[in-house]
Amino acid sequence: MVLCLMLEALAPVYMYSNLHRNQKSTEGINELLAVAKEAVPMHLWKSTPLVLKATAGLRLLPGEKAQKLLDKVKDIFQESPFFIGNDCVSIMDGSDEGISAWITVNFLTESLNNPTKKCVGMLDLGGGSTQITFRPSTETSVENTTAEHIISFNLFNTTYKLNSHSYLGFGLMSARLAILGGVEGQALKEGEELISPCLPLNYQGEWEHAKILYKIKGQKPGRALFESCHNEISKVLNKNIHETARIKDLDFYAFSYYYELAVDAGLIDKKKGGILPVRKFESAAKKVCKTMEIQQGKHPFLCMDLTYISLLLKELGFPKNHILKLAQKINNIETSWALGAILHYMDSLHML
Secondary structure, eight states, rough: HHHHHHHHSSOEHHHOOOOSSSSEEEEEHHHHHHHHHHHHHHGGGSSSSSEEEEOHHHTOOOOHHHHHHHHHHHHHHSSSSBBBOOOOOEEOHHHHHHHHHHHHHHHHHTTTTTTOOOEEEEEEEESEEEEEEEEEESSHHTTTTTTEEEEEETTTTTEEEEEEEEETTHHHHHHHHHHTOOTTOOOOOOOOEETTOOOOTTTTEEEETTTEEEEEEEEOOOOOHHHHHHHHHHHHTTSSOOOHHHHHHHOOOEHHHHHHHHTTTTTSSSBBOOOOOEEHHHHHHHHHHHHHOOOOOSTTHHHHHHHHHHHHHHHTTTTTTTTEEEESSEEEEOSSSHHHHHHHHHHHHHHO
């Protein structure tokens, strides 16, 4: 209870969204500021740091466009009654996103600074990027890992060394576009459409990604739908995702699109989450793809998405029998990077 009151009264207010247009971002930020004013007592506004961390949606934009959006947000912040620091608005590095999510899940599972519990690993599949972050089980594991993937930071008077990889452009939505043959940020010419063997044969429709509307169409596969889609996705993933050693003896939580796709495939309960061996994603993909050969169903991307997840996990080095814990919430708190970012930021200000 004390911690919850501290977060409400003293914590920086974290607000995040994929900002693509000035008008939309202005409306969204003002709505969030209104929520913040209600959550934080008025007499604490001036001492409450206000921070925005943008994620992969902005990392995928050209630098000039992204900076204009960030400058617009900072202008709005300057007019707010909260404390505004020099670094109040920024784009999160992919590894920072992964580390913040790792802090969240280990804080909620009470694994931080707990000698009786081993820290758990974290898998996050967003729209624009995907992350894997874990604490190597031994110092030898750290020494044998490429230096660029080991990140050291202090939290709660403890130094943590984590193995963290972030793959920009391999979040589910960006991966869909790549599998369909599109290019990030590039609209189709008039009359053009994206054709893919990962879609049902007779499917024809439209799909919006990053404010661009694409016409998409199914293609007659040369073999079974799962096999054809598997081959297309393998080309996209080929040598772009690196197998991570020494994860076989660690527990991993998976969330975001891992969770949502498991729900869509009927693998876990929407409210409770669940525990799954990695192979379940592949078996679900085969089943869905087989069904789509006969009828389209309500989710035209489900065959593609499940096949992508099964291959992504394989490329990351997870054996088929590895058990994943899928959770949208732990102890009734969302398993996103936001809580971890708040805790890390507060700790750096010596507010905890």
